[in-house]
Amino acid sequence: MFLSITLLLVAILSAIGIARELRRKNFFAVGFAAISFVVFGAFSIATIVSILTTGGGAPTGH
Template sequence: MVLAVMLLVVAILCAAAVIREFKTRNFFAVAFAGVSALVFGWFSIMTLIEPLISQAQ
């Protein structure tokens, strides 16, 4: 559970970086932070959902 929360915090920080870098028009950083936000967000959501799925089986 702690891992999922830490991954979610990283995903939120990456989303903030996307907004900040988009304002400065640094599109390489926007792409990198966007991909990072998607990956860390995916892993955080799946880490939170996995115990629910494994208990149902």
């Protein structure tokens, strides 16, 4: 559960970074923040779903 909360926190901070860098018109940083948001958000959601459905930790893939 700690992993999913940490990944979700990083995704939220990346979303804040997207908004901040859009105001500064720094599109290179917006791109990296958007990629981080998508990757960390997907992994956090997958981990949370895995914990709720199987009762385990990270997704195993089998």
